[in-house]
Amino acid sequence: MTTASPNGTSRLPRLSICIPTYNFGQFIGETLNSIIPQLTDEVEVVVVDGASTDETELVVREFQRLCPAIRYVKLPQKGGIDRDMATAVELAEGDYCWLFSADDIMFSCAIRTALNCTRGGDDVYLCTHGNSGFDLTLLAPDYPAFRRHKRSRFELDDPESRRRYFALAATSEAFFSFMGTIILKRAKWRSVPLNEEYVGTCWAHAARLLAIGKTSLTVTYLAEPLLTRRDGNDSFAGGGVVKRFALAIDGYNRIAEDLYGRGSEEAKHVQRVIRGEFGIRHFLWTKELTRQQPARESREELDRLAKRNFRNGRLRGNVEYLVYRLLPAAPVSLAIKAFRSARAQLRRLPARQGPGR
Template sequence: MIELQLVNNEFPKLSICIATYNRGRFIGETLDSILGQMEPGVELVVVDGASPDSTPEVMVQYMARYPEIRYYREQENSGIDRDYDKAVGYARGEYCWLMTDDDLMHSGAIFRVLESLNDNHELVVVNSEVRNVDFSTVLEEGFLKFTDDRVYSSVAGEKFFSEVANYLSFIGGVVIKRSLWQERDRSSYYGTLFIHVGVIFQQPPIVRAKVIAEPLIMIRYGNAMWTPRGFEIWMFKWPELIWSFTDFSNEAKISVCPREPWRRGRLLFFYRAIGGYTITEYRRLLAAGANGMSRAVFFGIAVFPATIANFIAGLYCVFVNRKARTALDSISRSQHASWMSRILAKFL
């Protein structure tokens, strides 16, 4: 690990922590959205997991202009969970905002978060709006459909878990007390891709949490590094993590995600439509767990013509579920999208 720049020895209130890998094309725009609104008592920590692209060159240019940046380039890539854990370890702030490396902060976001930290919450969750890859279209005005800020007296409660856990699949909305993070088990969640969720929902419960209803982040939807692995992640890894929390009822966990979403034919068909589910995924992930008619259905979807599935899924989003704008965006950007699917996306 090489630390390329340090700032003064003061301990800031807030460390904005970014773990990045191969985002040289995007991280500059993210940094611009942050650095233009920096406040006293805020630092920016970037951990680069040995990116082989232009990330180091981009970071050197920014460090020459902004002393608030502390950039750590690792000698090898150790995965997103470990890199965020390292970022919190390198940070010096009382709180850490686990920001993403390709999304954008709205103007005034840092000030708004600092205001919330004055209330001594252990966890602050920041709402986001969802946009397409070039930010030209708003797909969801707010991921969390909250109109007012909410304060929870215990994260262990069913209410917080049911209302917020699904959103927490997005790490960029998490602002957490650094001391709390460090005193909790993190290594058990290396490799889950959601280390922050494991930290938040393990015992003992976080006592005081707040959700900021106003969307302060713009998510660049469809640009995640794990998009090619989306089927495995959302059908297996995410449900396994959510259902591993034994302190919540089955009803609460179902409100976040089904235990085995891959058994739902409609979801399989959607992933077939965007190219995420093929005969390879069927053989590697589903064949052993299915039997009888289910196996036949799962196999049939895996070999169904992807271009036709893409068009059918697009029709569904336009004429049956017009609120499924993010799904339609995925359908229209798929390698299997025809000109008809793209026209449907523009129509909605």
């Protein structure tokens, strides 16, 4: 959205908040409410609706009536998150684009922070986020993406800097898995086209940024939470738990192998991070789920994913794979029930009184 400068000439926004959405009418109002009070004449909001069938359009149109900085584009057909995200950036006019989920909440002063930091001119600014419950009760104020949680700058086209970046990664958000933490330079993003091979993986944006990083990409890790993510509302989990595992395990390992080569240091770090997010406890719990819901959750597919996730030639991974293969589902079910029973009993106990209370 072009705005008028004090001397009467038009100017483009410095920052575009890009919100791809599909059937999030229940949530997007809260998201916009967290953004609008922070807007300046340097910022626009671009909502790309992937042909929602719920009340999304009605909600956004009402906000648009009150806030002219919002642009709303409803696409004629559902294209999926990969295309919708790319379309949002294409339609944006800002020098920088902040990709943002339609159900998350921006912290106060976040836009001011984004405007200030992007004056540094780097290609990507990676913030962190808090975690909230479905009702937006704050559960954790910060969720670091790196082992060393302090502001750092990396040049991913420099082999040494890239190796340090990958080695410090603590979660897949270091590899751009969560779009809400990504503030990117639009010109840099547009320097390569959308790779159709990754459309449908849910990670086309991550593959795009990492591919750019092989030639020229500066990333500043802000080590500062600028939003809170609403848990319990994972739009990638609609096909079931096993399919959600496959999205991450297959998707990210494929990107790493395609870009850096199987067995490369970068690919090993990606596997390490993904294995940390989908560990043995998650697999054992899901193994029990395949017993309870065989029509929805495939045991055969889970077995394949476990092999890919754990069989990495290292002792710990091989041991975890054996535990997964050898431990029957029933004991896992009993262990889960015992844990829940014990937790319920503990909650019934009176609070322990400490000194001075």
